[in-house]
Amino acid sequence: MTNAEIARKLKEIRTLMEFAGEPFYKFMAYERAAETLENAPPVAQLLASDELTKLPGIGKTIAGRIQEIVDTGTSAYLEELSQKYPPTLFEVLGVSGIGMKTAQALFHQQGIASLADLEAAVEAGSLVGVARLGPKSLENVKRGILAYKGRQRRTPLGRALPLAREIIAYIQGGSPAQSVTYAGSLRRQEPSVGDIDIVCTSHQADRVIAHFVASERAEAVLAEGSTKASIWVAGGLQIDLRVLPEDVYGNLLQHFTGSREHNIQLRELAVRRDLRVSENGILNLATGENATCRTEEEVYAALDLSYIPPEMRLGVGEIEAAANGTLPVPVALSELRGDFHMHTTASDGVDTLEAMIAAAAARGYEYHAISDHSQGRGSFGLTPVRLREQHAEIRALSGRQGIKTLCSSEVDIRPDGSLDFDESVLAELDVVVASVHSATRQSRDEMTARLIRACENPYVNVIGHPTGRSESFHGYEFDFDAVFSAAARTGTALEIDGHPSHLDLLGSLARRAKQLGCTFSLDSDAHAAGQLEHVSYAVGQARRAWIEAADVLNARSLEGVRAFVAAKRRGPPGAQN
């Protein structure tokens, strides 16, 4: 069972507890624990090492429930609540505009316990007269039902970010906006986002907001006030805009970047110092003085914290680290000197070798590797003969663009852990990426052994997209700690694949790998010249994992990379004799 699945169960408990009238801080504890879990290392590993209660917000009681969920798939407490309140209540609560109070009233007064019940009641007009449900609220409920049905739950980062950039350009282009940027889960590089938060500064907020809600993209305007507005765009994705004066830009950006848990912890720390933190500034409760910050750095400095990059704001220990000066500086895109994973028309890419070399050179890289698929991938995989022909082409083009092109391959890891090329072919390559593409539903033990054997191969330098996750597949089952430890021990880098449909490793898992001493390769997995920029998503996940430049293979010089490869081929000291 994944962390996300366990977190979902905890959130179900939380919601049903509130529905049942339990005290606020009791059910909120479950919500905070769930959010912590979503960004924590795999629960199975935490339970094995007895580290679960070390996570913030997880004490004895909730840890016990988590253990129970892992062991049995559910919790007796959850089952008990579910007996009283049917699971279809979550549908009603999922309708925008219907909150806890309304849902409780509808349930107790009219027996409405599902979306179908709600629709029927709306149709029959039987909701007229329910407290605080006037004609406008009823219209909102109707719209909420339609949105609930048509809505996709979450939007992948790779789709949301371009949309956010488009909206930002629209705002900048037609309104008196000063600074405009995206915040929220997008800025934290969450793998998928529930909405898009945009923050903006202006002294004419009303004009910016009027322009925003007039966008052709807006299929509905959900709210329109003097400093904030919300719209829905196609597919039911919500976009929130907040506009404040330029002198609180730092407070504004900090506030709306979140995460919620990070902000709660930050404000709790502030309260202990008699300070109240909000998007409007930092209010000193003793003196009544409000300090405004133009930058986020000022916000953190005002609380005696070192700057915490957005991707690290997850409420998983970063505030403590920032307070005691141990927060690492995460790797930055500008520190990358190359990219080991890209394809050409020789396999399933759409651009030629020459075009990919030119594109990599244009990014200012010192080196890059061409890593087309190996023969096992069927019609588009390269045979040894075709691979050697490609090497000849690379040598012929070498040096023309002022970038070193390395000969590589994304070699299939076969079901038994052996590689799709034999050693004589692998030995000719400068660097080897090895990936699983077949038999992805092997047993946990088989997949673990398969990946460890790949790590132990002296020619394998990078394990490509290590978990195999995608938008539609949760990834292969294997023992993360065992494989990550093998990678660290053998000098094999783990890839963080930035292709938006992969994002693999995710930050939470990569952080575990970092704790186990792994080296990482941050790659684009580009299948077109324009996709080399996807490496920025890999950097985003790396930063969420607290990975530093020193942990990153492609942040090293070409000599450093060659030394990494040579060391593994040579084997551990003494192994030759």
Add this chain to the structure above:
DNA sequence: GCCGTTTTCGGCCCGACTGTTTTCAGTCG
């Protein structure tokens, strides 16, 4: 239910917008 630089009890983050209200409850982020 969790937690501790006022530590084992007594606290627990902050604010905007809407619609239904005659001063605020509910929802949302």
